Every structure is written in C-alpha cells, then in structure tokens.
Amino acid sequence: MSALAHVPTPSGPAAPAPPPRRGRHRLLPYLLLLPGAAWLFVFFAVPLLQLAAASLYDPSGSLSTGYALTWAFSNYPDALQAYWPQFARSFGYAGIALVLALLLGYPLAYAIAQKAGRWKNLLLVCVVAPMFTSFLVRTLAWKTILSDNGWFVGLLRDVHLLAPDGRLLATPFAVILGLTYNFLPFLVLPLYASLERLDHRLLEAAGDLYANPVQTFRRVTLPLSMPGLIAGTLLFFIPATGDYINAELLGTPNEYMIGNVIDSAFLVRLDYPQGAALSFLLMAAILAVVFGYLRRAGTEEVL
Amino acid sequence: MTRVWRWLADRWVMGVALLVLGYLSLPIMVVAGLSFNRPSSRLSYDFDEFTLDNWRNPCATSDMCDAVVRSVQIGFIATVVATVVGTLMAFALVRHRFRGRSGINLLIFLPMATPELVMGTSLLALFVSAGVPQGFWTVVIAHVMFCVSFVVVTVKARLAGMDRRLEEAAMDLYASEWQTFRLVTLPLVLPGIVAAALLAFSLSFDDFIITNFNAGTTVTFPMYVWGAAQRGIPPQVNVIGTAMFVIALLLVGVSSLRGRRARRARIMSAVRPNGPS
Amino acid sequence: MIGMGAKLRERDAPAGDLRLANLTKRFGIFTAVDDLSLTIPQGSFFALLGSSGCGKTTTLRMIAGLEEPTSGQVLLGARDVTRLRPYKRPVNTVFQSYALFPHLDVHQNVAFGLRRRGKRSTDDDVMGMLELVQLRDYARHYPAQLSGGQQQRVALVRALVNHPQVLLLDEPLGALDLKLRRQMQIELKRIQTEVGITFVHVTHDQEEAMTMADTVAVMNAGRIEQLGAPAELYEFPATAFVANFLGQSNLLAAEAAGPAGSDVPVTAHGARFSVPADRARSDRGAVYLGVRPEKLHLVGSAAQVPSGHQHVEGVVTDASYVGVSTQYLVRTGWGSEISAFTANSGTGGQHPVGTPVVAHWDPRHAFLLPREPGQDDRTTPLLDEPVGAPS
Numbered sequence: 001m002s003a004l005a006h007v008p009t010p011s012g013p014a015a016p017a018p019p020p021r022r023g024r025h026r027l028l029p030y031l032l033l034l035p036g037a038a039w040l041f042v043f044f045a046v047p048l049l050q051l052a053a054a055s056l057y058d059p060s061g062s063l064s065t066g067y068a069l070t071w072a073f074s075n076y077p078d079a080l081q082a083y084w085p086q087f088a089r090s091f092g093y094a095g096i097a098l099v100l101a102l103l104l105g106y107p108l109a110y111a112i113a114q115k116a117g118r119w120k121n122l123l124l125v126c127v128v129a130p131m132f133t134s135f136l137v138r139t140l141a142w143k144t145i146l147s148d149n150g151w152f153v154g155l156l157r158d159v160h161l162l163a164p165d166g167r168l169l170a171t172p173f174a175v176i177l178g179l180t181y182n183f184l185p186f187l188v189l190p191l192y193a194s195l196e197r198l199d200h201r202l203l204e205a206a207g208d209l210y211a212n213p214v215q216t217f218r219r220v221t222l223p224l225s226m227p228g229l230i231a232g233t234l235l236f237f238i239p240a241t242g243d244y245i246n247a248e249l250l251g252t253p254n255e256y257m258i259g260n261v262i263d264s265a266f267l268v269r270l271d272y273p274q275g276a277a278l279s280f281l282l283m284a285a286i287l288a289v290v291f292g293y294l295r296r297a298g299t300e301e302v303l
Numbered sequence: 304m305t306r307v308w309r310w311l312a313d314r315w316v317m318g319v320a321l322l323v324l325g326y327l328s329l330p331i332m333v334v335a336g337l338s339f340n341r342p343s344s345r346l347s348y349d350f351d352e353f354t355l356d357n358w359r360n361p362c363a364t365s366d367m368c369d370a371v372v373r374s375v376q377i378g379f380i381a382t383v384v385a386t387v388v389g390t391l392m393a394f395a396l397v398r399h400r401f402r403g404r405s406g407i408n409l410l411i412f413l414p415m416a417t418p419e420l421v422m423g424t425s426l427l428a429l430f431v432s433a434g435v436p437q438g439f440w441t442v443v444i445a446h447v448m449f450c451v452s453f454v455v456v457t458v459k460a461r462l463a464g465m466d467r468r469l470e471e472a473a474m475d476l477y478a479s480e481w482q483t484f485r486l487v488t489l490p491l492v493l494p495g496i497v498a499a500a501l502l503a504f505s506l507s508f509d510d511f512i513i514t515n516f517n518a519g520t521t522v523t524f525p526m527y528v529w530g531a532a533q534r535g536i537p538p539q540v541n542v543i544g545t546a547m548f549v550i551a552l553l554l555v556g557v558s559s560l561r562g563r564r565a566r567r568a569r570i571m572s573a574v575r576p577n578g579p580s
Numbered sequence: 581m582i583g584m585g586a587k588l589r590e591r592d593a594p595a596g597d598l599r600l601a602n603l604t605k606r607f608g609i610f611t612a613v614d615d616l617s618l619t620i621p622q623g624s625f626f627a628l629l630g631s632s633g634c635g636k637t638t639t640l641r642m643i644a645g646l647e648e649p650t651s652g653q654v655l656l657g658a659r660d661v662t663r664l665r666p667y668k669r670p671v672n673t674v675f676q677s678y679a680l681f682p683h684l685d686v687h688q689n690v691a692f693g694l695r696r697r698g699k700r701s702t703d704d705d706v707m708g709m710l711e712l713v714q715l716r717d718y719a720r721h722y723p724a725q726l727s728g729g730q731q732q733r734v735a736l737v738r739a740l741v742n743h744p745q746v747l748l749l750d751e752p753l754g755a756l757d758l759k760l761r762r763q764m765q766i767e768l769k770r771i772q773t774e775v776g777i778t779f780v781h782v783t784h785d786q787e788e789a790m791t792m793a794d795t796v797a798v799m800n801a802g803r804i805e806q807l808g809a810p811a812e813l814y815e816f817p818a819t820a821f822v823a824n825f826l827g828q829s830n831l832l833a834a835e836a837a838g839p840a841g842s843d844v845p846v847t848a849h850g851a852r853f854s855v856p857a858d859r860a861r862s863d864r865g866a867v868y869l870g871v872r873p874e875k876l877h878l879v880g881s882a883a884q885v886p887s888g889h890q891h892v893e894g895v896v897t898d899a900s901y902v903g904v905s906t907q908y909l910v911r912t913g914w915g916s917e918i919s920a921f922t923a924n925s926g927t928g929g930q931h932p933v934g935t936p937v938v939a940h941w942d943p944r945h946a947f948l949l950p951r952e953p954g955q956d957d958r959t960t961p962l963l964d965e966p967v968g969a970p971s
Contacts, residue, residue, distance in 0.1 A: 029400075030395075032395035032399070033392055035387075035388045035391065036392040036451050039448060039451060040410045040451060044425075047422075047429040048421075050429040051424060063431070104319075107323065111316045125555055127327060129548065130328065132505070132547055133330075134508075134509055134528060135525070136529060140540075144333050144337065145333055147349060150349065238417075245512070245529075266424055283417060466677065466679065469682075471644075471673075474665070475644055476742065477693050478667055478696045479667055
C-alpha cells in the first residue's frame with residue numbers, strides 16, 4: 001500500500017485520508033486482481049486474439065478438415081464485399097434507432113429527474129422494469145403487438161396511416177422499433193443520473209439572466225447532461241449495432257443485420273474465417289465510431 | 304390563449320415522458336396478457352381465449368422448465384464467481400496503488416464496450432481451437448467473463464464513495480485489519496455487492512447472444528425461447544416472463560420500502576426535540 | 581460527573597509524557613512535517629495550531645499510527661510506539677468528520693473499542709459515558725439521526741470510553757456553527773479537566789486554541805514556529821508569522837543597532853523608537869517593530885500623548901464600528917496603513933475618516949522580531965479575516 005506517495009499532505013476538511021504505507025501489503029493488490037484479471041485475459045483478451053487468427057485462416061478449410069493460418073487478409077475484403085448491405089443496415093438501423101431513442105429518452109429522463117417530484121422512484125422503476133423480463137420474450141411480444149390482425153395495425157389502417165393491406169411486422173420499421181425499445185433504458189438511465197444532479201436553481205438562474213426555455217436548454221441543461229448523454233449513447237449504440245435478435249424476430253432476411261450473418265457464419269454455414277473477419281470488422285467499426293465520438297465529445301470519463 | 308400555451312409548455316415534457324413509459328411497458332402488459340391465453344394454434348401470436356391453465360401448470364412443457372432450471376443454475380454459479388472475483392478487483396482498484404492500473408482498467412472497460420456478438424464468437428473460436436467441448440461449463444465461463452466488469456464498476460462506485468476515515472476510526476478503536484474489514488468495510492460495501500450480484504444474475508439469466516455461441520447442446524431459458532420462436536411458443540413462456548417480472552418488482556418494492564422506513568425514522572428523530580445540548 | 585472523572589483516572593494507563601523526537605514525514609518531494617521535536621506533558625491540553633497544509637494533521641496521524649513517519653520517533657512515556665499499528669496504541673482519535681460508523685447505533689459506536697479489546701459487558705461504561713455528554717436517550721439512534729453537535733459528542737465519548745493515554749482531536753469542532761462551537765469548547769475543556777487525559781487538539785482556529793489549551797504550538801510549513809502558553813504567544817510572539825497568525829499585528833520595518841542599556845533603540849521610516857531589551861527577539865540589523873492594534877491609542881494631537889509613550893502620526897482612512905470596539909486604519913506619513921482598535925468604553929471620542937490622528941503606545945507593549953532584509957511593513961488589513969473563520 002503505497003498510495004498517494006506523490007500527493008502533498010492533505011489536511012483540509014475535504015482531503016481524503018491517505019492510506020498508511022505498508023511494505024508487506026505491496027503484493028496484495030496483485031493478489032486481489034489476479035483471479036479477475038486472469039479470467040478476463042484468458043476468456044476475453046485471448047479469444048479476441050484467437051478470433052483475429054481465425055479471421056486470417058485459409059477460407060478453403062473447414063471445421064472437419066481443420067483450418068490453416070495462412071494470413072488470408074483477403075478474408076476481410078471478401079467478407080465486406082459479400083455483406084456490405086448488412087453492414088450498412090446495422091449502422092443505419094442502429095443510427096436511426098439512436099435518434100429515435102434520444103428524442104424519446106431525453107424528455108423521459110428529464111421529466112423523471114426534474115419534474116416527477118415524489119413520483120420519481122416509481123417512474124424510474126417503470127423504466128427499469130421491462131428489463132426484468134426476458135429480452136426475447138419481450139421482443140416476441142412486439143410480434144403480437146405488430147401482428148397483421150392486431151389492434152395496432154387495425155388502428156393505423158383505419159386512420160389511413162397504413163394501406164389496407166399494409167403491414168408493420170417484417171418491415172424495417174418493426175426492426176427499428178424493436179431496437180429502440182430494447183435498448184432505450186440503457187440510454188435513459190445514465191442520462192437520468194446526470195440530469196438528476198442538475199441543480200434546478202441553475203435553470204432558474206438562466207431564466208433570470210434572460211434565457212428563454214430553448215436557450216436555457218441549449219446553454220445550460222444540454223451541456224451539463226453531456227456526460228450522461230455520451231454514456232447513454234454508447235450504451236445504446238454498441239449493443240444495438242451488434243444485435244440480430246430484432247432483425248430475426250421482427251424482420252425478414254431483407255432486414256438482416258450483420259449479426260444475423262455472423263450468427264449463421266458460425267452456427268449454420270460453419271465458415272469460421274468469414275465469421276471471424278466479419279466479427280472483427282464489426283468490432284473495429286464500432287470502436288472507430290465510439291472513439292471518434294468520444295474525441296469529439298471531448299470526454300474520457302465515460303462508464 | 305397564452306394561459307393554455309403556458310399550461311402546455313409546463314407539462315408537455317411530462318406528457319411525452321408518460322407516452323414513452325407506455326411504449327416501454329406495452330410489451331410487458333402483452334406478455335402478462337398472453338400468459339392467460341389459450342392459443343388457437345402453435346404459431347399464433349394473438350390472444351384467442353382466456354385461461355388459467357398456463358399458470359396452474361407452468362411446466363406443461365417440461366423442456367421449458369428444464370431450461371429455466373438450467374438458467375438459474377448457470378446464473379447462480381456465474382453470479383457467485385463474478386461477484387467474488389469482481390469485488391476483489393474493485394478493492395484493488397479503489398484501495399491500492401499498483402503498476403499497470405491503466406491496463407487493468409482497459410481490460411475491465413473493453414468487455415462492456417465490445418458487442419456481445421464479438422465476445423460470443425471469439426469465445427467460440429477459442430473453445431473450438433482448444434478442443435474444449437461446449438456445454439454447461441463453457442456457458443458459465445462466458446457468463447462470468449461478461450459479468451465481472453459490471454460487478455467491478457458497481458462495487459467500485461460504492462467503495463469509492465466510502466469514507467476511509469471510518470476504517471481508520473475502527474483501527475484507532477483497537478480493531479485489527481481483519482476486524483476492520485469484517486465489522487466496518489464489509490457491512491458498508493455490502494449493498495453495492497448485493498446490487499452487483501443482482502445485476503450479474505439478471506445479465507446471466509437473460510443472456511442469449513453469448514450463450515448461443517457457447518452452449519453446445521445445453522439449452523438455457525433464452526435459448527429455449529429462441530428455438531420455440533421458430534416452432535411455436537408455448538404460452539407458459541409468458542408465465543415465466545411475467546413471474547420474473549413480478550418477482551423483480553417485489554424485490555424492488557421491498558427494498559425501497561425498507562429504505563423509506565429508515566428515512567422516515569430519520570425524519571422523525573430530526574423533528575423530535577434534541578436533548579439538552 | 582466528578583465521580584466519573586475519578587473513576588477514569590484510577591484506571592489510567594501507566595503515566596508518561598508524549599514525546600515526538602525529530603519526527604519527519606515526506607510525501608514524495610513534499611515535506612509535510614519537518615524534524616519536529618516536542619514533549620507534551622501528561623494530563624495537559626495541548627493545541628497544534630496552524631493553517632491548512634502546515635502539517636498539523638499529519639503530525640496527529642503519526643501519533644495515532646495512521647501515518648508512518650519517514651524518520652523520527654513517537655514515544656509514550658518510555659515506550660517507543662513509532663512502528664506500532666494504530667490498534668495497538670493506547671491512543672484514540674476524535675476525527676474531523678467524526679467518522680461515526682453509519683451502520684451502528686450510538687451505543688454500538690461507543691462500545692466498539694471496548695469490544696475489540698475483549699470487554700464483555702460494555703453497557704455500564706457506554707451508558708456512563710453517554711450520560712457525561714447528555715446523550716443517554718440517544719443510545720439506540722443511528723448517527724444519521726443525530727445533529728452535528730450530538731454526533732460530535734458521540735465521537736468524543738467513543739474515544740474517551742477507552743481511557744486512552746492520549747486523546748487526539750482533529751479539528752473536532754470545525755463542522756459546528758459558531759455558537760455550538762463555543763459551547764463545545766467549554767465542554768471539552770471541562771471534560772479534559774475531569775478525566776485528566778492528555779488532549780492533543782489540532783485546529784486552525786486561533787481563538788479555539790487559546791480558549792482551550794494550556795500550551796499552544798503554532799505550526800507553519802511542517803515546523804513549530806513557537807510553543808508556549810496562549811498569553812505568552814500572544815503578548816510576545818517569536819516570529820512575524822506567529823504575530824500575524826495569532827491575532828493581528830502592526831509590524832513596521834525597522835533597523836536596530838544593538839541594545840543600549842535596558843532598551844533597544846530602532847529607526848523605522850526615519851523616526852526613532854525604542855523597545856525594552858527583554859521584548860526584543862532580535863536586537864541588531866533588520867527587525868520588525870511590532871505593536872498589537874489594541875495596544876495603539878489614538879489622540880487628536882501629539883500634545884495629548886502621555887509621557888513615556890511613543891507615537892506615529894497619520895490620517896484616518898477607515899473606521900469600522902464593530903460594537904465592542906472601533907477599528908481604525910491610519911495612513912502613516914510614509915504611506916503604510918496601520919490598524920488600531922479602540923474600546924468603546926465611552927471614554928474616548930470617535931475619529932472620523934480624514935481626520936489627522938496620533939497613534940501612541942507604551943514601549944513595554946511593543947516587541948522586536950527578526951526580519952529578512954528587504955521585507956517591508958506588515959500590517960494586517962482591517963477585518964481581512966474574521967477571527968475563527970475557517971481557512
């Protein structure tokens with residue numbers, strides 16, 4: 001325990017007390033970290049390397065005949081060429097869903113944090129509650145809600161928002177709706193956390209200083225909720241992009257996202273090199289988006 | 304007219320919020336409703352006829368109940384391991400200074416930023432190339448892996464918010480290191496650990512994507528539902544879904560009720576006149 | 581209550597002064613405590629006074645065992661406790677933020693130390709102690725249910741109930757409001773007198789230190805600037821730091837050329853003054869001529885200055901009526917402003933801003949302090965920091 005070795009002595013009221021330095025405890029942190037770090041290393045980091053290797057296997061091999069690592073970089077362009085529409089769809093659907101989720105989630109988070117008063121906890125539970133039930137069961141429920149002879153489609157047909165033979169299920173609309181629904185709580189919760197910390201008097205001060213409600217939102221509320229907004233955006237976007245359950249259950253092969261392709265590459269077609277290459281492309285693309293976004297948002301303290 | 308606008312301006316946010324909450328709760332209501340449904344055909348997704356049979360006999364399809372039991376087993380083991388391992392890591396991160404901190408932080412952060420799909424496929428690639436047969440234990444391994452990070456983050460937050468002076472006070476009052484940990488640190492961090500464990504269990508119980516790649520022939524509840532979606536879903540699935548929801552809600556209700564009682568006691572004592580001081 | 585004290589004293593650990601020998605603590609390149617040596621007699625109420633970051637809390641933590649010294653020793657009587665773990669020392673601490681265990685009620689908090697030392701029935705001791713601070717009725721309350729003053733008293737008895745040889749108090753009154761703080765100061769002093777335990781009290785509040793302690797040590801940058809009885813420190817400070825940290829002082833840059841008889845003549849800004857030799861900390865070269873503002877008297881003309889007094893002339897630039905006194909700023913002929921407090925006892929008139937005045941003082945109230953050559957006058961601005969304000 002040699003913490004705070006380079007920090008000047010704290011003695012002000014708010015200063016944290018530095019832990020005593022004890023030589024015999026120097027090994028302790030490593031012992032504490034060992035099981036978890038080893039687990040993550042062996043079952044997270046090493047598999048990623050294995051996946052990287054698999055993405056460079058000779059594509060002509062198979063599970064039964066075995067694969068050879070031939071540094072087949074061509075797997076990447078090949079996979080991209082074959083499946084770029086699904087790739088584009090993954091990011092497109094997730095992007096649209098994200099915009100929708102922001103439009104729905106921000107007012108919700110704001111209302112709970114600033115307007116709900118004594119109902120705050122109840123509303124919060126309502127946000128979290130859906131996650132208590134199985135993800136798949138809930139997604140299947142949308143199949144019921146959006147079904148061709150359900151009340152919702154009937155209503156839309158009656159008010160001519162939908163052609164008499166129009167349908168919602170098995171359309172991009174259903175998939176995007178499902179994505180928005182499934183990951184919305186991940187966006188709302190961090191956003192709520194940062195909006196909840198927002199001092200209501202700041203909004204009053206802005207109003208006092210001649211800001212109208214729109215300006216107050218733009219100049220005060222939005223900047224101060226940025227950390228939550230960034231965290232929520234990432235927590236929404238990352239799983240939404242990699243999702244294939246909504247596309248599978250609520251869409252058709254025409255709505256398939258890259259996840260469906262990877263799933264079938266590994267579990268149906270048993271084309272490991274291609275599946276691995278696609279997985280890596282997905283991860284790389286997501287990380288690129290995430291880090292680009294973080295850099296622009298100018299904050300590192302997310303999650 | 305302006306008064307109407309004013310009224311609207313004050314309340315539209317809440318109105319939108321309630322609509323969004325409706326959107327979020329709709330599927331659950333449907334699930335709960337369908338748990339009382341007698342479907343006319345195996346592939347029907349519509350409400351046909353009211354019945355209590357599904358609740359009376361949730362294990363009519365025994366495969367499904369086996370899958371639920373398996374999910375609980377996996378969830379339990381994965382939760383225990385991930386909670387212990389993750390809590391230790393959180394202690395190291397908050398309480399100790401060591402070399403390689405940023406590397407460890409990255410190792411904890413990355414699993415949360417990596418799509419489940421990639422974690423699932425990479426583990427599959429590892430198990431296949433290492434010749435490990437997939438099944439119950441590979442699922443447990445995978446679940447512990449993705450739960451650990453969430454445990455670390457949750458416990459870390461609690462631990463970081465804890466006043467170090469309390470432990471110093473304990474040591475000052477003749478408690479040895481172990482007594483200090485047992486009597487002060489642990490009770491104070493426990494709520495964080497419990498929250499982390501509940502989170503880990505719910506993540507594990509509900510995971511489909513990673514499990515799907517690593518389960519071999521083992522069928523968990525989400526995998527059962529996935530398979531059934533192609534063949535036709537037994538209405539008992541909705542019973543399980545509703546029951547999970549109710550149990551979780553009860554847990555939340557009880558804990559918040561206890562919290563409220565403690566808060567009320569505090570307020571009462573604050574209102575009571577203080578002793579002569 | 582008297583009985584309580586007697587009971588405590590009976591069971592006191594073997595007698596012994598607390599001694600710090602060449603105690604040094606470095607954090608990296610920062611020296612928090614620098615070669616500190618001092619002896620705190622058993623049973624005394626000792627205050628370590630200094631602004632934040634001066635090393636006083638680090639010193640306290642080293643005595644408690646919560647910090648290991650870089651070098652030097654902590655001795656209790658003849659026993660070297662420098663490397664002893666905190667739970668093996670007969671020393672208890674009242675923490676700054678009280679550090680009451682939030683998951684234990686008041687009774688359990690107070691009984692904590694007794695239990696750790698294997699005492700089975702703690703109820704009598706705990707309730708007796710709670711009685712001492714009038715918190716008997718709160719035994720089953722949790723810390724969050726108590727007011728700041730009540731928490732503070734629980735923290736105090738939680739430490740006292742163990743009959744430590746030394747009780748350490750780390751700014752224990754800092755979080756209380758002014759009125760409660762004054763009340764607790766008197767209370768603490770009373771309890772200390774009753775139990776006879778050595779109290780080491782760390783504070784940045786000079787008034788608190790002076791009210792409570794028998795001996796005050798003023799710390800600055802890891803060193804003790806001066807140590808002594810409160811009145812001694814105030815009346816005859818040893819350094820410019822002490823002169824200004826403990827109350828206010830007018831320090832005029834002066835030159836001295838050694839003692840002449842029983843006096844030390846000095847020149848400051850062209851005028852000649854003198855100070856009794858026994859009030860000179862330095863009598864040659866660059867010195868400060870110091871006079872406390874309340875020792876300065878204001879009159880309208882030089883003719884009114886009593887014989888034997890020395891004086892400077894100036895113009896009133898500010899007058900603040902603060903009830904018990906009026907605090908003046910007087911601009912001297914050479915441009916510095918000095919402050920003077922006059923008691924509103926009804927004997928002297930007021931001096932409006934802009935009027936010329938003569939400030940005079942009895943040379944026996946002045947003092948000479950060493951000065952770095954080149955340093956100019958140091959006169960504390962009027963009402964800059966209210967007494968006892970947290971720094």
